[in-house]
Amino acid sequence: MRKRKYEELFFRALMVLATIAVAGSFFLIVGTIFYKGAPYMNLDMITKTPGGGFYIGKEGGILNAIIGSMYIAGGATILGLLISIPVAIYINMYLDGKTFLANILRMTFDVLFGIPSIVYGAFGFLIMVYFGLRASLLGGIIAVTLLVIPILVRTLDEVIRTVPLELRDAALSLGSTRWEMAKVVLRQIRPGIITAILLSFGRAIGDVASVLFTAGFSDNIPTSLHEPAATLPLAIFFQLSSPVEEVQGRGYASALVLTIVVLIITVLSEVFIKKFFKHKI
């Protein structure tokens, strides 16, 4: 009898420890980045582009990478949204959402979601070779769009599925077409769409492997779609592989910038999803 009790206690303690380890790893990561990055953080980092000799430890900042990342993540999210809203509507409203075909489509997007970004990067590179494009902002946006489409579709699909069927039935019974019904549903899920946008933006801004081949790198802020663009994660990666201590330190500071941006995005998306479920009918 006593043995059973101790077994219970033992595993319970183990579970608590495991939970602390998993949740604690988050603090460990963010803490490490803050601890190492904060000393190198200054206003120049986020307001200036790399000056001459930036990569041997002289003046400058990573504004080029911040803007480049914003362009790519923003462009990809907008493009992705234009594609995935119709897809999510089609799956749920034109295919009735519960048919075999709809489930197969969902599974396909789940599988696409699982494809690593390096494969999207390689594929994006092939597309660029095929069309004779060079590493550019456009190439980066294309590759990242492919990457975020599954995220957007699956998030929107989940959100649309929470809209009560009665709402759709009501719209249909008033004589609306399915497209008009879709517009009603889209209005209903607005916070959900914002969540999807934030999730996709967060993923897009942090991804390296997909832009590695496709976006190139540049010390300037891109002014057209055909210029190469720097991205924040890639800037971190390059700075970290430098032997100069000052440059490495800036790499940590850049990592801090990216971490803060991503954390803000994630927290916002949490807030919106909470809001969404609160206002759910």
Added chain:
Amino acid sequence: MSYQDKDLETFEKNTPHGSDPFVAGGNTDVAPGLVSTTSLSAGEQKPPVRKSILNGLFSKGSKVYPLRLLKDKIMSKLMLVFTVASVLILVFIGVGLYLHSVPILQKLTWVQLLTSSVWKPLKGLFGFYPFIMGTLWVTGISIIIALPLCILTALYITEYAPLRVKRILSPFVNLLSGIPPVIFGVWGVLFIIPLIQDHIAPHFVEFSTGYSVLAGGIVLAVMIFPLIVSIISEVFRTIPQDLRDASLSLGATKWETIKKVVLRKALPGIIAALVLAISRAFGETIAVLMVCGNNAAVPHSVFDPGYPLPALIANNYGDMMSIPLYDSALMFAAFLLFIIILLFNIISRVILARLERKMAA
């Protein structure tokens, strides 16, 4: 023309879309034109004339589609095109990568490519064995670390934790999943590498730089925590409370119930999560690239450096166009990753979908 027809015509013009919900798709012999500008004065016996060329386009035979029905039709076709196109990405990726790896497959056989350990691109020798082993080592270590921890965490969250603790815990899982791979890489370099170099490795081997498959495994393990925890707790939640109650009422302790009922019932789900986690770990690039040491040799212990496949692709994109067959070899590596991950994903998704259906029934 009857009185009613004329009435329809006026109604038509007054409705916002120039259409009439009541004749949607139906009333065909009258055919009130979509953009018909014909104005009929009372009693005039003139059938509505289709003046616009659009009319001809929008009408099928004698049928005329009101604008809103037409919109619905167009949107539905457009959405179908988008859906098909985005699903086809999967096919295009596979075909595209395969076509680009054909040159190397013509020169070397699959067996040669997969089992040779010689990697000398300049001499045209491409053996992927060390890279495949590097990937397997890193993935294996990460799963060994992550799976037990995640099962225990998921059990705690779903079975034990009070609601308040649950509310605090679940955002952290999401926050962790939001952190970009490169940050994990930086963390690995700043925290895990020194930890291994100074505190773990000296107990086992004479010298290690810290850049090793172990470092890659640990970093990857943390990266796949959120994925495994969220899937497994989802699976635990689908297990009916009745089963637990039955076990508890027979006098079993909570842990015995978990061991003999919950875990057993959740086994397919856990396997699905495992497979999914493996495929995620397989494809992770930048974080492992930063901490694995990237030495093209087969690792023999956890403290040896390794060189996983994705890191190979990412590291060599710069000079892949200048050496013959090199780009083809790298595309082959990408194709290999794609196929393995595709298979693993399909397996786990099928298991999960089946579970979901079982629960719904």
